[in-house]
Amino acid sequence: MSAQAILQRLGAPLTVLVLLTLWELAARALALDGFPTATESLAQLPAILFDGQSLQSIGASLARMFAGIGLALLVAVPAGLAMGRNPTLARMLNPLLSAAYPVPKAALMPMVMLWFGVGDLSKILVIFLGVSLPLLYHSYHGAARLDDKLLWSAAAMGMRAPARLLRITLPGALPEVLLGCRVGLAMALIVMISSEMIARQSGAGDLLFNALDMALYPDVYAMIVILAALGFALDWAFEHLRLRLVHWAEPRQDAASGGNS
Amino acid sequence: MEKRAMIEIQRLGKSFRIAGGKRHVALEGIDLNIREGEFVSILGPSGCGKSTLLYMLGGFVPPSSGSIQVQGRPVTGPGPDRGPVFQEFALFPWKTVLGNVMYGLRQQGVGKREARERAMALLHKVNLASYADFYPKELSGGMRQRVAIARTLAYDPATLLMDEPFGALDAHTRTVLQNELLQIWERDRKTVMFVTHGVDEAVFLSDRVVVMTRSPGRIRTVVDIDLPRPRVRAELLVDRRYQEYVVELERLIEDVHHERDAEPAPAPVAKTTLKVATR
Ligand SMILES: Nc1ncnc2c1ncn2[C@@H]1O[C@H](COP(=O)(O)OP(=O)(O)OP(=O)(O)O)[C@@H](O)[C@H]1O
Ligand SMILES: [Mg+2]
Numbered sequence: 072m073s074a075q076a077i078l079q080r081l082g083a084p085l086t087v088l089v090l091l092t093l094w095e096l097a098a099r100a101l102a103l104d105g106f107p108t109a110t111e112s113l114a115q116l117p118a119i120l121f122d123g124q125s126l127q128s129i130g131a132s133l134a135r136m137f138a139g140i141g142l143a144l145l146v147a148v149p150a151g152l153a154m155g156r157n158p159t160l161a162r163m164l165n166p167l168l169s170a171a172y173p174v175p176k177a178a179l180m181p182m183v184m185l186w187f188g189v190g191d192l193s194k195i196l197v198i199f200l201g202v203s204l205p206l207l208y209h210s211y212h213g214a215a216r217l218d219d220k221l222l223w224s225a226a227a228m229g230m231r232a233p234a235r236l237l238r239i240t241l242p243g244a245l246p247e248v249l250l251g252c253r254v255g256l257a258m259a260l261i262v263m264i265s266s267e268m269i270a271r272q273s274g275a276g277d278l279l280f281n282a283l284d285m286a287l288y289p290d291v292y293a294m295i296v297i298l299a300a301l302g303f304a305l306d307w308a309f310e311h312l313r314l315r316l317v318h319w320a321e322p323r324q325d326a327a328s329g330g331n332s
Numbered sequence: 333m334e335k336r337a338m339i340e341i342q343r344l345g346k347s348f349r350i351a352g353g354k355r356h357v358a359l360e361g362i363d364l365n366i367r368e369g370e371f372v373s374i375l376g377p378s379g380c381g382k383s384t385l386l387y388m389l390g391g392f393v394p395p396s397s398g399s400i401q402v403q404g405r406p407v408t409g410p411g412p413d414r415g416p417v418f419q420e421f422a423l424f425p426w427k428t429v430l431g432n433v434m435y436g437l438r439q440q441g442v443g444k445r446e447a448r449e450r451a452m453a454l455l456h457k458v459n460l461a462s463y464a465d466f467y468p469k470e471l472s473g474g475m476r477q478r479v480a481i482a483r484t485l486a487y488d489p490a491t492l493l494m495d496e497p498f499g500a501l502d503a504h505t506r507t508v509l510q511n512e513l514l515q516i517w518e519r520d521r522k523t524v525m526f527v528t529h530g531v532d533e534a535v536f537l538s539d540r541v542v543v544m545t546r547s548p549g550r551i552r553t554v555v556d557i558d559l560p561r562p563r564v565r566a567e568l569l570v571d572r573r574y575q576e577y578v579v580e581l582e583r584l585i586e587d588v589h590h591e592r593d594a595e596p597a598p599a600p601v602a603k604t605t606l607k608v609a610t611r
Contacts, residue, residue: 220422223392226410228436228487242426319426319467 105288112292119293125278129297132274135191136263139198143255146199147206148248152240154207155214156222168207176201176258177265184270194266194274201262202255209251213244246320249313256309260302337401338368338491338523339389344398345548346384357548358384362398364542364551369521373534374542375581377588381549382527383419386493389525390416402491412440415489417497419527421480423468429455429479430464436487454482457512459505473500481509485516491523498533510537511565518562531585535559535577536568543584545591552588555581 078085091109098108119125154161180197187193217240225239241248267276275298282290344362347355359381366372374382387393388400391409400407402414415436423432430451437447455461458478468476477500484492498506514537517524528534534541538557545552557577559568568574 218420218422219392220418220420221424223387223390223410223416224418224422224424224483225435225439226392227390227412227414227416227484227489228439229412230439239424242424245426317426319469321425321469 105286107289107292111289112296115289115293116296119278119290119297128273128278129275129301131191132263132267132276133301135194135274136198136259138191138195139262140202140255140259142195142199143202143206144252147203148210148241149236151207151210151248151251152214152236152244154211155217155244156236156240161211161215168204168211172204172208175265176204176262177269180266180269189270189272193270194263197266198259198262201258205254205258206248206251209254210244210248213247213251214240216247217243246317249317253306253309253313256305257302260298260305264298336368336404337365338370338403339364339366339525340399340401341365341389342399342401344385344388344400345396346381346388346393347396360548360550362549362551364554366523366525368523370540371517371524371526371538372540372542373526373528373538374544375528375531375534375585376542376544376549376552377546377585380544380546382544383495384549386416386495386525386527389491390414390493392416412436412487413489414491414493415484415487417480417484417492417494419495419499421468421476423476423479423483425468427467428464429460429466429468429471432468432479433482433486436483440487451482451486454486458482458509474502474505477501478505478509488520489522491525493525495527496529497526499529506533507565513537514563531581532578535574535581536563536565541577541581543581543588545588553584555584 091113095109098106098111150164154164176197179200180193183193183196187196221243222235222239225235230238263274264276264279267274268280271277271280275294279291279294279298282288282294341362341364344359345357346359347357350356362385364372374385376382384393388395389402389407391407391411391414424435427435430448433451433454434444434447437450438444442450452461452464455464458481460475460478460482463471463475468479471479477497481494481497498509501509510533513524516522517537524537526534526537535557541555541557543552543555544550555577559571559574559577
C-alpha cells in the first residue's frame with residue numbers, strides 16, 4: 072500500500088485523533104471549570120452508554136426524529152415534485168417556501184407546544200417542519216429540471232399523469248431529492264436536539280441540558296461527542312444508501328449548488 | 333386502393349412567448365395531409381420548427397392555431413398510436429437498456445417474459461443485445477440513439493414521429509438502420525414522419541419530402557419521390573431519377589438558406605407554399 076492509500080484509508084480516524092489531542096491540550100492549558108479535557112469527557116461515555124435510562128432517552132429522540140423524517144418524506148416529496156411539474160402551483164407556493172426556509176424551526180416550538188402540548192407530537196411536528204423545507208426545495212428543483220421528453224415518452228406509451236409523477240418524475244428527480252434528504256437528515260438532528268432543549272421532558276437534548284444545569288461538564292461534552300458520532304454514522308449510512316439508489320445518474324455539472332441550507 | 337388521410341394538418345401555427353412579452357412565431361400556415369402508411373421526410377434549416385411540428389403531432393405541445401387530426405380525430409394529447417423518437421433520445425436513465433426497451437410493452441400490459449423476449453429481439457436488430465444490462469450513462473451517443481429507436485419500435489405505434497433518429501450514428505450503422513427501418517415500414521406499413529438533414533437519406537426512404545423555410549417556419553415545397561419499391565440502396569445510387577431528386581432537393585435547400593441570408597426581416601408571405609392534396 073502506498074503512503075497515499077494509507078492516508079486515504081486512515082484520513083477520517085486521523086482527523087478525529089488530532090482533534091481529540093488538540094481538545095485535550097487546550098483544556099489542560101486553559102484549565103477552565105466549564106471545559107473538561109477529552110479524557111475526562113470520554114471517561115463518561117460508558118456511564119451514559121451502559122445506562123438503560125440514557126439509552127432509552129436517546130432511543131426516544133431517534134424515534135421522534137425518524138417519525139418526523141418519515142412524515143416529511145410522505146408530504147414534502149410529492150408536494151415538491153408536483154410543484155416542479157406544475158408552474159401554477161410553483162408560483163403559488165414559492166413565496167411561502169422562500170419565507171419559511173430561513174425561519175429556525177425550533178423557534179416555533181413554544182407555539183406548537185401551546186397547541187399540541189409538550190409531548191412527542193409537538194417535537195415530531197417541529198422536526199417534520201425542519202426536514203420538510205430542504206426536502207420540498209430539492210424535490211421541486213429536481214422535478215423542474217427534468218427533461219420534458221422523459222415525461223412525453225412515458226405519456227406516448229399510455230402512462231397517465233398521476234402514474235408519471237410516481238414512475239417518471241420521482242426516479243428522474245431522485246438524485247436531487249436525495250440531496251435534499253441528506254440536508255434534511257442534518258436538519259432533523261439539529262431540530263431534534265433544540266426541540267428537546269425547549270420542551271424538556273426526555274431525549275438526548277434533555278440529557279445534555281440537564282447535565283449542563285447540574286454543571287456536570289464532562290457529561291455535557293460526552294453527550295456532544297455521542298451526538299456528533301450519531302450524526303456521522305447517520306450521514307455515512309445515508310451516503311451508502313444514496314449511492315446505491317442513484318448509481319445510474321450522470322454526474323452533475325453543477326453538483327456544488329446542491330446541499331446548502 | 334385509395335388510402336385515407338392518416339394525418340391532416342390544417343393552417344397549423346405555433347408561437348412561443350419569449351422574454352419581454354413578445355411572441356416568436358416558430359411555425360405558420362402548415363398544411364399537410366399524410367396518407368396511412370406513407371413515409372414523409374421533413375428537410376429544413378436548423379430552427380425552422382421541425383421538432384416543434386413533431387411535438388404537436390405527438391400531442392405533447394398544443395398548437396397556437398390551426399388543427400391536427402389523426403385518423404379523423406383531433407389530437408388532444410399523446411397516445412400509443414404515435415410513437416416519438418426524440419432528437420435528444422430521452423432515455424430513462426434509471427432503467428437499463430433492456431428496461432428502456434421493455435418499458436412501453438410493460439406499460440401496455442404485456443407480460444414480463446414476452447416483453448423481455450420482444451425487447452431482446454429488437455436489441456439484436458439494432459446490434460445492442462450485448463449491452464442489454466448497461467445503463468444509458470454508460471453508452472455512446474449513437475448507442476443511445478439506437479436504444480431510443482428500439483424503445484419506440486417496441487410498442488409498435490401505427491405512426492412513427494422520428495426526429496433526426498440517425499443523426500448521431502456513424503455512416504455504416506446509419507445505412508444498416510435505414511435498411512432496417514425500410515424493412516419494418518414495408519412489412520408493417522407504418523405511417524412515418526421523419527425529420528432529417530440528410531437529402532440522400534430522405535430520397536432513399538420517402539414517398540414525399542417536405543422542404544421547410546425558416547422565420548417563420550413554413551412549408552416551402554413538397555417533392556414526390558416517385559421511385560419504385562422495394563428500394564435497394566446499391567441500385568438507387570446509380571439510378572438517374574434518384575440522382576435527379578437528390579440534386580433537386582440539394583438546390584431547394586440551398587435556396588432556402590440563401591433566402592434566409594438575404595432577408596433578415598421575416599417575409600410576410602412565403603413565396604411558394606405548395607398546398608399538397610391527398611392523393
Ligand atoms: N419552448 C420554446 N420557447 C421558445 N421558443 C422555442 C421553444 N421551442 C422552440 N422554439 C423556437 O422555435 C423554433 C423552432 O425550433 P425547433 O426546435 O422546432 O427547430 P428544428 O427545426 O427542430 O431545429 P433543429 O434542426 O436544429 O433541430 C426555433 O426558432 C426555436 O427558437
Ligand atoms: Mg429539432
